[in-house]
Amino acid sequence: MPDSSDTTLSRREREQRRRQRIMLQAAQSVFAEKGYEQATLGEIAERAEFGKGTLYNYFEDGKEGLLFATFAEVYDDLDEMICSTFEGAETADYSFRAAFHELVVRSFAYYEEREDLFLILIREAHQLCFSNDVEKAAYFQEQQQRMIDALTPAVETAVDEGRIAPLPPQSVAHMLLEVVHDLIEHRCLTEHRDENDATCVCQSDAPLLHDPEAAADFLTALLFDGLENDSPEDGASRSPTP
Amino acid sequence: MPDSSDTTLSRREREQRRRQRIMLQAAQSVFAEKGYEQATLGEIAERAEFGKGTLYNYFEDGKEGLLFATFAEVYDDLDEMICSTFEGAETADYSFRAAFHELVVRSFAYYEEREDLFLILIREAHQLCFSNDVEKAAYFQEQQQRMIDALTPAVETAVDEGRIAPLPPQSVAHMLLEVVHDLIEHRCLTEHRDENDATCVCQSDAPLLHDPEAAADFLTALLFDGLENDSPEDGASRSPTP
DNA sequence: TCAGCAGATGACTCGGTAGTCACATTCCGA
DNA sequence: TCGGAATGTGACTACCGAGTCATCTGCTGA
Numbered sequence: 001m002p003d004s005s006d007t008t009l010s011r012r013e014r015e016q017r018r019r020q021r022i023m024l025q026a027a028q029s030v031f032a033e034k035g036y037e038q039a040t041l042g043e044i045a046e047r048a049e050f051g052k053g054t055l056y057n058y059f060e061d062g063k064e065g066l067l068f069a070t071f072a073e074v075y076d077d078l079d080e081m082i083c084s085t086f087e088g089a090e091t092a093d094y095s096f097r098a099a100f101h102e103l104v105v106r107s108f109a110y111y112e113e114r115e116d117l118f119l120i121l122i123r124e125a126h127q128l129c130f131s132n133d134v135e136k137a138a139y140f141q142e143q144q145q146r147m148i149d150a151l152t153p154a155v156e157t158a159v160d161e162g163r164i165a166p167l168p169p170q171s172v173a174h175m176l177l178e179v180v181h182d183l184i185e186h187r188c189l190t191e192h193r194d195e196n197d198a199t200c201v202c203q204s205d206a207p208l209l210h211d212p213e214a215a216a217d218f219l220t221a222l223l224f225d226g227l228e229n230d231s232p233e234d235g236a237s238r239s240p241t242p
Numbered sequence: 243m244p245d246s247s248d249t250t251l252s253r254r255e256r257e258q259r260r261r262q263r264i265m266l267q268a269a270q271s272v273f274a275e276k277g278y279e280q281a282t283l284g285e286i287a288e289r290a291e292f293g294k295g296t297l298y299n300y301f302e303d304g305k306e307g308l309l310f311a312t313f314a315e316v317y318d319d320l321d322e323m324i325c326s327t328f329e330g331a332e333t334a335d336y337s338f339r340a341a342f343h344e345l346v347v348r349s350f351a352y353y354e355e356r357e358d359l360f361l362i363l364i365r366e367a368h369q370l371c372f373s374n375d376v377e378k379a380a381y382f383q384e385q386q387q388r389m390i391d392a393l394t395p396a397v398e399t400a401v402d403e404g405r406i407a408p409l410p411p412q413s414v415a416h417m418l419l420e421v422v423h424d425l426i427e428h429r430c431l432t433e434h435r436d437e438n439d440a441t442c443v444c445q446s447d448a449p450l451l452h453d454p455e456a457a458a459d460f461l462t463a464l465l466f467d468g469l470e471n472d473s474p475e476d477g478a479s480r481s482p483t484p
Numbered sequence: 485t486c487a488g489c490a491g492a493t494g495a496c497t498c499g500g501t502a503g504t505c506a507c508a509t510t511c512c513g514a
Numbered sequence: 515t516c517g518g519a520a521t522g523t524g525a526c527t528a529c530c531g532a533g534t535c536a537t538c539t540g541c542t543g544a
């Protein structure tokens with residue numbers, strides 16, 4: 001969605017964008033709170049302080065249009081994050097491992113910044129991936145592929161340069177993104193639970209999840225060094241954590 | 243749910259169980275096909291060949307009761323699978339790594355056998371985890387903890403015996419289950435897509451996903467040996483794949 | 485000042501379903 | 515064989531929310 005403060009636009013157009021943003025934000029807050037199915041256009045309109053009919057002037061497909069505009073926003077952000085984190089593979093001191101560590105940290109930061117968007121992504125995109133509507137399923141396939149494509153070149157380079165094991169780059173990229181996604185999702189889940197139920201006992205791995213650095217360390221160590229305990233026989237074979 | 247052929251029950255009771263099973267199976271087939279929200283009691287009743295009112299005689303909570311009975315079935319199966327796969331830690335030739343490999347293979351087998359159940363679990367449980375209804379969120383927390391608890395002792399033993407790296411057992415158990423779950427989920431997703439869209443181009447990692455052995459090998463190697471490519475400098479430090 | 489138009493509005497229509505309940509049917513023991 | 519208990523049934527009710535559209539509002543340019 002173009003920025004509503006873009007000065008190349010006429011006042012009228014800027015005004016339109018601004019309203020569109022207000023409606024989208026209202027929709028996001030309702031979706032995050034109630035979930036897509038439970039959200040009603042009435043409540044979104046009320047929160048945006050517009051009439052129900054007005055929403056249709058800005059989002060032809062109504063509720064669904066608002067949902068997909070939300071997806072577009074979050075997928076653009078994620079793509080940008082992956083690309084910028086793994087750029088500079090030519091630099092002398094570039095480390096794929098360190099870049100991955102950074103991705104985990106940045107993902108956490110983004111989650112904290114836009115908790116609402118993540119909640120919507122996690123809940124609704126997952127559901128819609130399994131939709132019987134071919135168009136919708138294809139949309140999510142494309143978006144996921146876009147994320148994988150953003151990461152794959154970096155994995156390929158790392159494999160070529162012998163930094164990581166010679167496994168299929170696409171599969172590795174897929175697996176890495178999946179694991180990060182899971183971590184954020186798990187944190188999101190525990191936080192969501194704590195909000196609903198203040199009496200909830202803290203899980204044993206809670207500190208791991210709430211400290212971005214600790215989580216990134218755990219994940220990086222697990223994925224790069226592996227679970228196998230080869231240090232007793234052979235202490236020198238492990239790389240230090242970045 | 244007790245077996246409807248249990249001979250300790252009266253004929254009437256057995257007959258009740260049998261009908262309950264028929265209704266549950268009808269519900270599962272509709273849920274798997276349409277998703278929970280889109281499924282209607284009318285269609286479930288029709289498919290079960292009973293009147294709509296009759297469903298309420300067997301499942302007081304209607305649609306929701308049928309959904310939760312389905313969850314109970316699948317979680318019981320999974321718990322059983324984890325426990326039986328990791329038992330026998332005392333045996334001389336027991337290998338945690340091999341047991342994990344076996345878990346992946348068995349998970350695939352279960353998925354093939356009960357595709358419908360998995361689809362429901364993946365779609366609906368995920369959604370309900372984030373429900374604002376405290377009771378429901380707690381149910382899924384309990385079930386997930388049950389799975390983790392089933393695996394944790396085996397991880398602890400493996401850590402104590404120095405077979406795997408000294409990381410928090412609960413976190414490791416959690417991560418392992420998550421990764422297996424993701425793999426199955428991904429396979430389920432691609433299969434679901436292929437059903438809907440025959441023109442779909444095969445993904446590059448498709449063979450990995452459709453051959454249980456290959457998938458288990460990939461996952462075991464990745465998780466136990468790690469991504470880090472330490473073989474050129476130090477070929478002896480890696481354990482062979484089981 | 486005013487005509488005309490872009491845009492806002494929310495009461496209304498319409499389609500759809502969960503859950504109910506008065507009645508029908510079947511079962512079973514006396 | 516019969517009567518009443520248990521069980522099945524589906525038409526009906528009550529509710530809900532998406533999307534529409536006739537109407538209103540306020541802006542702009544002549």
